Amino acid sequence: MTTTTTNKLSVKEKVAYGLGDTGCNFVWQTVMLFLAYFYTDIYGLSPAHMGTMFLLVRFIDAVTDPIMGSIVDRTRSKHGRYRPYLLWIAVPFGVACMLAFFTPDFGATGKLIYAYTSYIFLTLMYTAINVPYCAMANALTNDSSERTSLQSYRFALSTAGGLIVAMVALPLVDIIGQGNTQKGYLGAMAVMGLGAIALFFFSFANTKERYVPTEERQSALQDLKRLMKNSQWRILFIVNVVLLTGVVFKGASTMYYVKVVMGRADLATIFMVSGMLANIVGAMLSSPLFGKYNKPTMYRILTVLSGILAALLYLVDPANVPAVFTLVVLLGVVQMSTTPILWSMMSDVVDYEKTRSNRSLSGMVFSTNLFAIKLGIALGGAGVGWILAWAGYEGGAAVQTPKAINAINLLFTVIPGVFFALLAIFMLFYKLDNHKLAQIKSDLAELELPHDPLSAEPVQPQKDREALV
Template sequence: MLKVREKIAYGLGDTASNIVFQTVMMFLAFFYTDIYGLSPAFVGFMFLAVRIIDAVTDPLMGAFADRVQSKYGKFRPFILFGALPFGVISVMAFTTPDFSADGKMIYAFVTYTLLMLVYTAVNIPYCALGGVLTADPKERVSVQSYRFVCAFIGGLLVSSLTLPLVDYFGAGDKAKGYQLTILVMSILGVGMFLLCFAGTKERIQTQIEAKRPFKEDFKALWQNDQWRVLSLAAIFLLTGNVLKNTIAIYYVKYYLQQPDSITLFITLGMLSSMLGCMLAQPLAQKVCKVKAYIGLQLAAAAFCALAYWIAADQLWFAFAAFMAWNFCFNAATPLLWAKMADAVDYGQWKTGVRTTGMVYSSIIFFIKLGLAIGGAAAGWLLSGFGYQADVEQTEQAKHGILLSFTLLPAIGSVLVALVMRSYLLNTKKVAEIHQDLQQRGQLGDTAG
């Protein structure tokens, strides 16, 4: 059994990651359109193009990490050496040089691309690290629960402090305020990455032939049918999630017409997400992870869709629906990541090849594809419904914001639930796979 301090140390890595990830999810589109002056249509195109470019590198990063042999392990070195570049480029992405209109678009495109690439270089190995801390299925859920509670602490820092710090540091200059706010958060994030590196240990150690062609890894990966199920689910999951979170600020500012409540709205959402993550471990001990995950996605879809019928003046109902959606949606998140580790074991059991980095990175490829589609859809939907930055919106634009925040993301969760009906690695099956791998001597879970 892993010590609590190691689970917390691992979780701090996602606190650091989410300081950037949640800032991108919640504020970057708004920053680009309302602070830096880019058009929503261009922002939608950029989100799609950059995230697709970035996503293509994910499986290559995973295959590369699988081949690393060092005194620090396969995955921890990337956290150590990637922390500082991650912090520096995060600040660059929220810097607004006084360029021409074309220059601004080029600068945004380049810095956002660099941000996503360095995020890949750190986050792919970080995610894979969670699959080699322990082979115990229950401990894996526990590790992921700690991880995502810590992740949402990072999100909570972003949601509760970003706008107040922007006002404090900027003193009326929001561009300067965003830059200095991200600088402070990046310094904090670098420190947390270093604590994550120092406080964790890789226990499942598998030798991999460094000269084995990458195509052999891809072949073994494709034979893993449960990986394919998770990958498809990831696209639908993140498309809906990113669309809803990107539109959230617009929903509060322009549909509810409560711009001063933006921080409170997203902060309460983060707190609800944390509570949901805390539920994951006790839920997994009582209910099959697969059934629990499907049920939570359907509940999230119901609360998301319900908000469509909440009037703009029913403020507390709007808050309650958003909190309920966050609770259900993110109670399912640790279960999903624990299932990724199970899919790694399944692939090894089926093919004889263990590709931890490849499984995690390729699923993250589809997560980022969902990020790309959801982020692009947000920009295009805003543009299509006639959104104009920082003015009174037309009724058509308000309805478009409402639709993009409620019914459209709900469809994503319903599709996830349907896809996960084909996922076969329930509690009983995972136990059988582990027993077989241990008999073969292929599950090298070392003590300590």
């Protein structure tokens, strides 16, 4: 395939790309906000079983995510390398969402087996569509600043998908279920799945891959070993695990916090909507406010601020609804403004790897970081389940013990705040700042030129390129 380079993207294409993640977030936010609560209070799993399942399924991801990244990096089709998966996997992904929220009429063992099976299927389909979707950003443009802008559009629209979930999911459960919450959740998730399918089709039809390097094929194991030697990739891998652990502690405990700690189940929808609106604002402000500054520096500042805001929420009286909402909104703006920066840095790591080894491992970089994200989700989900079990939380009970109430409060505030603040420490070791990125862009331009050993300097060896950071 001939490589072409295009720096600027149209607003239409950025929107089309972002709408793909809107569809993905129809499922992602549903899982983040409702699956833990669904399993314990609707489906009937114990918190300990739920937490253990979330963690054990990640062992499957440890294998499937790198395999999917390798498959994507080796895909050749008339539609490109990454886009075809939006077409091929959209329908199975939508179906998987619905099946995960189906409550079969089985005994306790049968329901546990079904929960594992349907959740594994959902995670496999998520991997199959999200790995190529994320990696596709590098094929749309090779400009680092433009990628940050693209990711801002993506996460603003992605959060809009989460906003739709927060606004309509519970009302749909009531409308469809007519008092039968199990039926209501199944119907509501069927609607979300259909919406996701339509948006993935739209994203496929309105994006174009322009920057796809042509390389010799090598084994997936060689590529994975090569990537693991990349110090900057290792840092972002750890950051994603820590980040998502904190995010899930907060997200999975949201319903519990509103219902149990605040005692205001009637505010659940508006509470989540407020957070989502704040996230949209944060994603939209990220590129114009922080795009011209060094990404690692801004990321460190914003994550520390996120940690402080989250921890402060523990000190607020849950009955003081305006104060709770104010802090939740501020945290949503600040935290989401970090997300486009982080995903743009993942694209920068792809470019850095190209200068290290002359291998474009976009699929592998994003698949392994997707595994890191899911590992963080598993650790957070397992932690929520285990802490609730330790605190004596009883699913569906009208009254909870003070120990359980305090545990939920900590899960929503202090615990995620600590994880957010820890990110700044890890990011001290990330060195791909604006100066390094300019050098990498220059190196990539050299690599694309035909190499003449008689008239040009030899290509810098891998070990020296690693030393640059």
